[in-house]
Amino acid sequence: MDELLAEVLAEIEPHRGRGRVADYIPALARVDPNRFGIAFAGRDGMVHGAGDCDEPFSIQSISKVFMLQLALDKVGAKLWDKVGREPSGSAFNSIVQLESERGIPRNPLINAGAMVVTDHLIGNGTMGEALESLLGLLRAESRDERVHIDEEVAHSEARTGSRNRALAWFMKSFGTLSNDVETVLEGYFHQCAVAMSCRQLARAALFLAFDGRDPETGRQVTAWHRARRINSVMMLCGHYDNSGEFAFRVGLPGKSGVGGGILAIVPGEGAIAVWSPGLNAAGTSETGALALEMLVEKTRWSVFV
Amino acid sequence: MDELLAEVLAEIEPHRGRGRVADYIPALARVDPNRFGIAFAGRDGMVHGAGDCDEPFSIQSISKVFMLQLALDKVGAKLWDKVGREPSGSAFNSIVQLESERGIPRNPLINAGAMVVTDHLIGNGTMGEALESLLGLLRAESRDERVHIDEEVAHSEARTGSRNRALAWFMKSFGTLSNDVETVLEGYFHQCAVAMSCRQLARAALFLAFDGRDPETGRQVTAWHRARRINSVMMLCGHYDNSGEFAFRVGLPGKSGVGGGILAIVPGEGAIAVWSPGLNAAGTSETGALALEMLVEKTRWSVFV
């Protein structure tokens, strides 16, 4: 595996720096576009890495996957009364669909849907408790207590988040959200601001590749059918209106974040995290997606063969 | 396998007749809603079946999958200049997306996209030749010369196809179609009218589960990456705005038809065809989808675990 990752690292060399770094907040804008890291966590719990695989980056929307699992573990299938599980066919922050479907977001991996998930994870508790459960999961499964929320990023998100505010108030007007809008938004902005390295991220998501079980310890992190379903939602909806393209080229359940990270799950094999800040038009890391495509070509890990 | 299928047959018994039989043409409307058949073709090329698995039914949109393969084999990647590969997020015959995306359909498995595929498969040849290549493929791979186009169904489709005519003319106005509209429509209506049994269908699609190769003869029916990609398109787009639900519940690449058939591919294992005429709101067989869910629960064939 170390060799494979080294090969990928060598092959992406001419493609470093491609795409456009997110610049809507300073903390993202100042990241060096030439950074690239990749890590793979396998059945034995070991993590292999290459490039900048130990550098923490803002995982942004990738945390939506873990929030979804936690919310489902907490409230069960009734979450699906307030959020769908169909691809949206539109951008991550589109409001049109919300109007025609009366305040119910298409899926939990677009912004509006992730707010619904946040609202459920808060439940009758506090935002702090919800974030603690997220950090608890990520630290335990990554085997690393350094996983944290970057407060500067969280504050920047809040300051520039007019459209997310619009989405939240719009859902509130349809009764989709239970908690007050500012609480949900604060929770949402904070979960976007989790900082992790590729190594930490790949390890943290490993249970999704093994029926919800941590393959090293055998601990059932979440129910097997839940892991399966989260993977299906990632496959169908993990990259907004670029999900079809990602499935076509990579063929793995995945989730992108505008920080340049991508998490991909190889059922029965392991979890991959890749990071490179330059994004394509849909907000997916360009060089990151290319690296995954290369790795899958070598390993034939696509779920479609 | 015969036992498994027999179990499924027994378990779906209380669910026979669920859903609503398509009634926009007489040939579909008069089908008995209680029919149910299922078949599985495996690595050895053998087909196992249960229930009404030898009864021919109108495979309707399922043929879009084979048409896609043939058109890609003929014209290659330039097909993707005229049709996307993203989920549509809307119904099979929606025209709204076509307007905002200037005549380029979202994917080849919605009606408009299948017309684009048909247009490419006709190319500079005739509609008859295109249909011959479809029948040739289906007969060869199903090992059954009885596979045919039901002319009564084709004529009925043509008579009632106002909305499909609108889609075709709309694309023509954007220059998406090369052949004349009536030719493309005739080809489209005919490919919808292929009649096959579950047995024939499962066997015919077997190469999609084995990297494009017929596992019995070793013949490469289509390139391995093409099979992989067709499977990804089926997973993301195979059930219109119900694709997420199907992935969530079944977890296999699949394609539904309003005749009540569903084709599902189990990469590395085989192909499943199921048939039961009653449809849900998105046009997918209700009891058929339930049967697939049961079978996948027993076999853990979901690609997501």
Added chain:
Amino acid sequence: MDELLAEVLAEIEPHRGRGRVADYIPALARVDPNRFGIAFAGRDGMVHGAGDCDEPFSIQSISKVFMLQLALDKVGAKLWDKVGREPSGSAFNSIVQLESERGIPRNPLINAGAMVVTDHLIGNGTMGEALESLLGLLRAESRDERVHIDEEVAHSEARTGSRNRALAWFMKSFGTLSNDVETVLEGYFHQCAVAMSCRQLARAALFLAFDGRDPETGRQVTAWHRARRINSVMMLCGHYDNSGEFAFRVGLPGKSGVGGGILAIVPGEGAIAVWSPGLNAAGTSETGALALEMLVEKTRWSVFV
């Protein structure tokens, strides 16, 4: 004129109580649906009235007309950089059009557009000053210092205004609003809460029927071309997606409010205010519109003959 109004009062008798009283805030919900008032102000500045024409009601969106005039007087044509003047073809609070037109509302008489107007009228000053200029205009032109803002209504609007909050944040995300969102919303909610009687309202709007001039005093309240253009915006956009119907039946520039009031301008003749709380699906007073239709039938005041 008194006779005419008395006739109308008699003829609408069997239609009292039609429509549905707005119930999203208590102050509107508790109004007696059988109230009906009508008033006409003519060239001599005299006001004729019938029914409950001295009863103050919440004029709601009718104040958008006066806000528009004040904002145009303040900032001139550059207002049109931030708000269009085309009919929206959709409901008063639709957000879809805002997305496709990148945060620029269709016209100043839908909610989003009125927020843009409010933002301009506030300008570098305070919300209080903006509201003072509105009340100043209304009191001066109605010749009645009792015109006021109902604070209970303003507070109720603010409490229930999630969708309006969504509209405001959405525009903020496109840079359409200069002032902070809460200030604009407060101004917006307060201008909706103006309480006036039919008599006061008809008199206050009289200058719009006479080239912007108060016909009694000769004072030019606004430029003649501005009055003409405000009337055109009322004609095309004054009743949301019911504007065509109102033009078809009544044929006068008008503006409705969910409090049940309608203001109509008869160029060269005078201004009519009518009030009856029951609304049609588009939020226009049913009996009020009927009364205007009757009056126009008698007077042939439609601008279209």
Added chain:
Amino acid sequence: MDELLAEVLAEIEPHRGRGRVADYIPALARVDPNRFGIAFAGRDGMVHGAGDCDEPFSIQSISKVFMLQLALDKVGAKLWDKVGREPSGSAFNSIVQLESERGIPRNPLINAGAMVVTDHLIGNGTMGEALESLLGLLRAESRDERVHIDEEVAHSEARTGSRNRALAWFMKSFGTLSNDVETVLEGYFHQCAVAMSCRQLARAALFLAFDGRDPETGRQVTAWHRARRINSVMMLCGHYDNSGEFAFRVGLPGKSGVGGGILAIVPGEGAIAVWSPGLNAAGTSETGALALEMLVEKTRWSVFV
């Protein structure tokens, strides 16, 4: 009046040739962009003209106004079951609204609506009879037998009319059209191809300015309330998504055609026809609209003052 028109002719001189000549059919594309004509028909039936006011041009969508009157005279208010009377808020040939409103076009002056009107005017008769009734009206009211349908234009329209075909089939799929699609389209394309001069057009529409009565002969061409309502539809919907702008600047009921003509009605005064081939983005003659704005500025004919 001759003087006024001469003034306008002189003032538009520097603006000749502005806009973009329609080029989707050869017969329109080859028209000299510098042509300009204007005519006014008054209460006495006399027609005053300036510039190229005797040159026949393709009146295109302007004929929709006369078709609407004829259809209403034939079938009465039941026409409104199949077509609305609200502004569309979108382009003349948009299909999106048709989908969301299930095949009922917004108003009779967009293409889809005009097809509904054509369908009703054909009724149980033939397309030829419908066109005869249109030519009969136009010849009688223009006092000129030379008014005719340009067959070259009609054939070109038919050849290039893919989008209009799509609209027609789409409505057919909802059951909006009674006659067969090709018949309705032929009728529609032919009525677009009427050739008239400004003089003929102004005279032909004179009854719309006088309560439906030809003011010269006193003959009631259509009922007074019908004339009023047709004027209201022209005001709200006569220029597609540019109707608000036209009302704002000109303030008269009007109808534009892509041949560069505009018809405007001055209730109680007369009818104006103007022609200049260069169009703005919404398909309205740029110099033509400017000329009307100038004339209305001089005469204060806006209905809003």
